[in-house]
Amino acid sequence: MNPIDPQLPPGDPLVMLGLLASAILFAVGIVGFLSRRNMITMFLCTELMFQGAGLAMISYGRQHMDLSGQVFVIFILTVAAAEAALALGLVVLLYRRKETLSAEAWKELAES
Amino acid sequence: MIPPLLFAASAICAVGLFLLLRQPTGKARFGATILGLAGLAWLLVQGVQASGALGFDPRVAIMSLAVAMATAAAVRVITTTRPVFAALYFVLVVVAGAVAYLIMGAEFMAFSLIIVYAGAILITYMFVLMLAQQAADADGPSVAYDRVAREPAAAVLCGFVLLAALSIVVSDARTNQLPTAKLEARANAAAWNRMRGMPELVQERITAELAATGKDPIGWSRAGELVIAQDGRTAMVPVTLADGSRHEAVLKAADLPVNSTSLGWELVTSYPGSLELAGVILLMAMLGAVVLARRQTDMAEDDRRAAAGLPRTNIEDADLAGDRA
Numbered sequence: 001m002n003p004i005d006p007q008l009p010p011g012d013p014l015v016m017l018g019l020l021a022s023a024i025l026f027a028v029g030i031v032g033f034l035s036r037r038n039m040i041t042m043f044l045c046t047e048l049m050f051q052g053a054g055l056a057m058i059s060y061g062r063q064h065m066d067l068s069g070q071v072f073v074i075f076i077l078t079v080a081a082a083e084a085a086l087a088l089g090l091v092v093l094l095y096r097r098k099e100t101l102s103a104e105a106w107k108e109l110a111e112s
Numbered sequence: 113m114i115p116p117l118l119f120a121a122s123a124i125c126a127v128g129l130f131l132l133l134r135q136p137t138g139k140a141r142f143g144a145t146i147l148g149l150a151g152l153a154w155l156l157v158q159g160v161q162a163s164g165a166l167g168f169d170p171r172v173a174i175m176s177l178a179v180a181m182a183t184a185a186a187v188r189v190i191t192t193t194r195p196v197f198a199a200l201y202f203v204l205v206v207v208a209g210a211v212a213y214l215i216m217g218a219e220f221m222a223f224s225l226i227i228v229y230a231g232a233i234l235i236t237y238m239f240v241l242m243l244a245q246q247a248a249d250a251d252g253p254s255v256a257y258d259r260v261a262r263e264p265a266a267a268v269l270c271g272f273v274l275l276a277a278l279s280i281v282v283s284d285a286r287t288n289q290l291p292t293a294k295l296e297a298r299a300n301a302a303a304w305n306r307m308r309g310m311p312e313l314v315q316e317r318i319t320a321e322l323a324a325t326g327k328d329p330i331g332w333s334r335a336g337e338l339v340i341a342q343d344g345r346t347a348m349v350p351v352t353l354a355d356g357s358r359h360e361a362v363l364k365a366a367d368l369p370v371n372s373t374s375l376g377w378e379l380v381t382s383y384p385g386s387l388e389l390a391g392v393i394l395l396m397a398m399l400g401a402v403v404l405a406r407r408q409t410d411m412a413e414d415d416r417r418a419a420a421g422l423p424r425t426n427i428e429d430a431d432l433a434g435d436r437a
Contacts, residue, residue, distance in 0.1 A: 011163040013172045014216055016282065020159045021179040021212060023278035024152070025186055025205070028129070031271035032190030035133060035261040040195045040241060044202050047233070048186055051209050054225070062216045064290075065299035067378040070371075073221045074379065077228050078390040082397030084233045088240045089404035095244040101195075 011063075018059030026052035037103045039094065043087045050080045117158060118283065119276050124151030126272035132191050133264035152183055155279070162283055175215050182208035191261075199237045206230045220372040300344030303368050306377050307347075308338050310369060317367040318349055328354050338363075 029048035036042055054073045061069020091101070098105045128148025136144055156176055185204035192198050206229040213222035261267070307314060315334075322329040331354030339348045349361045369377070379387060414424050 013160045013163040013169065014175050016159040016163040017156060017172070017175045017179055018212055018216055019282040020155060020279065021182055023275055023282055024125075024155075024179075024183050025209075026278065027271040027275035028183070028186040028190060030274055031129065031133075031264075031267045034267035034270060035264050036190060037262055038195055040237065040244070041190070041198050044189055044195075044198050044237065047202060047229075048189060048205065051182075051205060051229075054221075055209055055212060058213055058216050058218050058221065061218070065295050066302075067375055068382075070218050070221050070375055071379050071383055073218070074224070074375075075386060075390055077224065078393055081228060081233060082393050084236055085397045085401040086404070088236055089401045091240055092243055093404055101244055 015059045015063045022052040022056035039091050039101050118279050121155040122272050122276045126268050130268040133261040178208045178211040203230045220375050297344045304340045304347050318361045321361045
């Protein structure tokens with residue numbers, strides 16, 4: 001891993017910023033998913049991670065000057081929409097059972 | 113980017129986020145925010161430096177602002193205790209993300225991101241928040257759970273080990289890059305090839321070119337295929353004009369199809385199977401949501417038969433009629 005190599009042509013600062021932003025969004029999403037206990041907030045955190053993935057796709061697409069990255073974002077959007085529909089249906093179902101949105105209410109599903 | 117500096121910046125961000133997750137108030141909250149933003153700024157400056165770009169570029173400034181906005185909003189999503197506010201801050205993340213998409217030249221995806229995320233998915237979240245509303249009172253949420261983050265230290269540690277690892281990959285992005293000239297030549301060739309498949313667009317551009325060069329733009333016909341120039345920046349189309357003379361219409365980079373046109377073309381020519389699969393995924397999600405949202409009814413077997421129009425079995429079995437009692 002070499003730091004700044006003067007031999008290389010200048011890269012695109014936008015790509016670098018986009019990739020950093022995607023990494024940050026993904027990390028923040030993981031932290032939120034692990035630390036929050038409201039099921040709706042937890043699913044919002046997975047959407048944050050989707051955002052990070054999409055931003056990475058767009059950035060790499062720009063780096064390689066290729067449209068495939070943008071095409072993949074369309075599929076990411078599709079999967080995110082499907083996930084939101086199913087996950088929110090599940091949340092409503094779970095809320096009807098226990099009258100709470102807390103994930104702690106379903107502790108008995110854990111192994112220990 | 114030099115890894116130790118990178119890790120230091122990530123660690124500062126981590127400490128800031130950890131302090132914010134503990135729901136501080138007043139000065140402590142202000143300090144934690146400043147710390148987190150400072151770490152973020154250092155990380156971004158390192159990123160811009162590592163790209164080796166020189167000089168000031170307004171696009172970089174706007175992109176940095178968008179990244180800072182997205183990060184701040186994302187942190188608010190996970191630190192606020194009210195899910196409605198979390199959803200609204202998530203809209204801000206989406207808007208900042210769309211700005212970043214726009215600057216990176218993905219116009220179509222920027223707007224569909226806003227329409228699909230801020231318009232559709234977030235509305236669904238709002239509906240579910242209303243459906244699953246707890247008895248709220250005037251002075252705030254009355255829920256007893258999720259008032260404070262659970263094990264913020266472990267979560268932050270986990271997240272920022274991930275961030276450090278990801279940013280090493282990010283810093284490799286420049287070393288893995290092909291030479292710019294080669295990339296540009298490839299991208300130009302791909303763009304002209306896409307344009308070959310759009311004869312109506314080519315016709316429109318040639319007409320415009322003829323009008324611009326003072327030739328007769330009516331009654332011409334194409335006399336050959338589109339030929340890409342050596343450097344890939346322009347392309348020539350031989351045409352026969354109305355008066356029978358030959359002309360080489362020169363198309364420039366500005367004549368290439370716009371982002372949404374090329375994206376649609378790429379989608380249906382290179383990924384038709386994936387497109388069908390995406391449709392199937394959406395259909396399955398719809399069916400799944402319908403099945404999940406169906407109200408569970410307590411009906412005995414015999415009643416179900418009656419509801420379905422079948423004759424009753426008249427079996428006085430406790431197992432079958434049990435739910436009616």
